[in-house]
Every structure is written in C-alpha cells, then in structure tokens.
Amino acid sequence: MNDLVNIWVYLASSPLLWLTVTLLVYGFGHWCMQKSGNNPAVNPVAIAAILIILLLQGSGTSYQTYFEGAQFVHFMLGPAIIALAVPLVRNLPKVRASLIPMIAALFVGASTAVISAVLTAVWLGATPAVTLSMAPKSVTTPIAMGISERIGGLPSLTAAMVVGTGVLGAIIVTPLLNLLRIRDWRARGFAVGTVSHGVGVARAFQVHEVAGVFAAMALCLNALITPIVVPVIVGLLKGMIG
Amino acid sequence: MLKAITTLLVFQLAGEILAQFAGLPLPGPVLGMALLMLALLGFGRTPDWLNETADVLLRHFSLLFVPASVGLMQYLSRIEAEWLPIVVTLIVSTVISIAASALTFVAVAKLVGAAPRDDERKAAP
Numbered sequence: 001m002n003d004l005v006n007i008w009v010y011l012a013s014s015p016l017l018w019l020t021v022t023l024l025v026y027g028f029g030h031w032c033m034q035k036s037g038n039n040p041a042v043n044p045v046a047i048a049a050i051l052i053i054l055l056l057q058g059s060g061t062s063y064q065t066y067f068e069g070a071q072f073v074h075f076m077l078g079p080a081i082i083a084l085a086v087p088l089v090r091n092l093p094k095v096r097a098s099l100i101p102m103i104a105a106l107f108v109g110a111s112t113a114v115i116s117a118v119l120t121a122v123w124l125g126a127t128p129a130v131t132l133s134m135a136p137k138s139v140t141t142p143i144a145m146g147i148s149e150r151i152g153g154l155p156s157l158t159a160a161m162v163v164g165t166g167v168l169g170a171i172i173v174t175p176l177l178n179l180l181r182i183r184d185w186r187a188r189g190f191a192v193g194t195v196s197h198g199v200g201v202a203r204a205f206q207v208h209e210v211a212g213v214f215a216a217m218a219l220c221l222n223a224l225i226t227p228i229v230v231p232v233i234v235g236l237l238k239g240m241i242g
Numbered sequence: 243m244l245k246a247i248t249t250l251l252v253f254q255l256a257g258e259i260l261a262q263f264a265g266l267p268l269p270g271p272v273l274g275m276a277l278l279m280l281a282l283l284g285f286g287r288t289p290d291w292l293n294e295t296a297d298v299l300l301r302h303f304s305l306l307f308v309p310a311s312v313g314l315m316q317y318l319s320r321i322e323a324e325w326l327p328i329v330v331t332l333i334v335s336t337v338i339s340i341a342a343s344a345l346t347f348v349a350v351a352k353l354v355g356a357a358p359r360d361d362e363r364k365a366a367p
Contacts, residue, residue: 070309109343
C-alpha cells in the first residue's frame with residue numbers, strides 16, 4: 001500500500017502522468033466516435049474533457065498540476081494553426097471564388113452570435129457580468145478574453161464560455177445543417193468556424209477538407225471583426241443589460 | 243517531419259514577433275499563418291514534406307483543444323450559480339448563429355452566381 005502511495009506521489013509530480021492520460025483518454029474518445037459511425041453527438045473533445053475533469057476531481061488534482069503535463073499538447077495548437085496555411089493555399093481558388101458569400105456569412109454569423117447571446121441571457125435574467133462575459137464567446141480564446149475585459153465581463157468566465165460554444169457547435173452543426181438541407185461544404189464549414197472557432201475548425205477537418213478550409217478562413221476573419229462588433233452591439237443594447 | 247515542424251515554429255515565432263512589435267490586434271499564430279500563406283504563394287506550391295506534417299497535425303486538431311477544455315473545471319462553481327441562463331444561452335445562441343451564417347452563405351452564393359461545384363457538395367443522404 002505504502003509503495004502504491006509512493007508511486008502515486010512520484011507520478012503526480014511529473015508531467016508524464018497527465019500528458020499520457022490526455023492522449024489515452026482522447027484516444028478512447030476518438031475510438032468511441034469511430035465506433036458510433038462518426039455520430040456527431042459522440043464528440044472526442046467533450047468525452048475527453050469530461051472524463052479528465054472527473055479523474056482530476058476524483059484524485060484531488062488541481063488544474064495547474066494537470067496542465068504541467070497537458071501543456072505539451074496545448075503547445076502544439078500554435079504550430080497547428082500555422083499549419084492551416086497549407087490546406088488554405090491548396091484550396092485558394094475555391095476560397096477566392098467564394099469571397100462575397102464568405103464576407104456576408106461572416107458579418108451575419110458574428111453579429112447574430114453576439115446579439116442572440118446578449119438577448120437570451122438578459123431574457124433569462126442573467127446578471128450583467130455573466131451577460132457581458134458571454135457576448136464575445138464565438139471568437140478564439142485570447143481575443144475573447146481581451147474583449148471581455150474591455151466591456152466589463154469576467155475574462156476567465158469568457159474563456160469557459162468560449163470552450164462551451166466550441167464543443168456545442170461541433171456537436172450541433174451536423175444535425176442542424178442536415179435539418180436545414182444545406183449540402184454546401186463551404187457554407188457548413190464557414191458557419192461552424194465563425195461560431196465555434198478552433199473547435200469548430202477541428203470538427204470541420206474531421207468531416208471534409210473543403211469544410212475545414214472554410215472553417216479556418218472563418219476563424220481568422222472572425223478574429224478581425226468580433227473585436228469591433230461586440231463593443232458596438234453591447235453599446236446599442238446597453239439599456240437592456242442594466 | 244523535422245523540417246516541417248521547424249518551418250511551422252519559425253513562422254509561429256515570426257508571427258509572435260510581428261504581433262508584439264507591430265501592435266496588430268491579432269494573435270501571433272494567426273499572423274504566422276498569414277505569413278506562411280504568403281511564403282507558400284510566393285513559392286508557388288505546397289511542398290510534400292509540409293503537406294504530410296500539416297495533414298497529420300490537422301487530423302488530430304481536436305486533441306489539441308482538450309487541455310483548454312479541461313480548464314472549464316476551474317469555473318464550475320461560478321457557472322453553477324447561474325447555470326440555467328448560461329446553458330440555455332449557449333445552446334440558443336450557437337444554434338441560431340450557425341444556422342444564420344450557413345443560410346446567409348448559401349443565399350448570397352446563389353445571388354452572386356457562386357454556387358458550389360460538385361466537389362464542394364455533400365453527397366445526398
């Protein structure tokens with residue numbers, strides 16, 4: 001028993017344990033998704049995050065300790081975003097041919113995301129701090145946190161809302177757009193990239209390269225316009241937010 | 243593989259430096275991606291060694307969001323206090339804005355004569 005405790009104490013203090021757990025649990029989530037016949041509800045990020053949170057809480061491990069191991073996976077986000085340039089260049093003629101629909105979908109999607117979030121939150125009686133924290137939830141995390149701070153939200157709560165929107169969008173997008181009979185991969189990808197940022201882009205690449213490329217375009221363009229759109233809309237709806 | 247990873251890191255670094263010193267309102271990686279795009283366009287094509295690594299990274303792109311998603315656990319108590327408006331708002335807003343964005347794309351594409359080509363359409367169920 002004492003030996004087991006010693007092994008645990010040793011492992012818990014090294015990054016190896018939680019790095020390995022992250023990969024194993026994600027692998028399990030991915031396996032579940034494949035077994036389900038790529039059912040969108042079986043989302044590997046959601047499965048992995050829920051299982052790891054349960055493991056951490058069950059073992060009394062803090063997020064900081066977990067992140068010491070998981071940071072190696074997290075770090076790869078940077079190079080992966082740079083790598084998006086490769087499929088973008090490969091598909092540039094497609095992107096160029098769809099410039100006008102992209103810009104229209106960007107403005108409609110980005111402003112709908114903010115307006116619908118603020119109105120629903122106010123209607124349901126959320127406190128002003130929560131409402132403001134939810135306004136920038138469709139843009140990539142560092143930008144969303146910056147906007148949240150500027151408009152009087154709670155940046156850390158915004159980070160959580162960004163994650164929620166990402167995972168939710170990745171789960172919802174396939175059944176929703178099937179229901180609306182939208183078969184255009186460009187539109188499907190662009191919509192999920194606009195609303196669900198990186199997690200949406202990841203989902204889109206799992207499904208189809210064209211969807212992935214348009215989702216990546218949406219992620220980048222949204223990073224440009226959401227910092228402008230959010231303060232304007234929040235300013236217009238100020239009286240309602242209270 | 244090593245060549246490709248090094249290339250990606252060099253462009254990320256260049257993007258971070260540009261973001262810091264030019265004061266642009268974009269994250270370093272997004273600027274790095276734009277720089278790599280320009281470089282590849284100048285080069286005229288995407289080399290095979292870069293294609294391979296980029297495809298592997300992007301195939302497992304979801305994995306890279308797991309650590310940040312686990313970060314949700316830090317805010318559980320804050321979310322608990324107002325969980326109903328938060329959860330309903332997330333669902334309503336995500337559904338409405340994905341639908342609005344996709345419908346706009348399709349409508350405008352039709353309007354300007356940029357209908358999807360065959361390889362841009364999902365096969366009928």
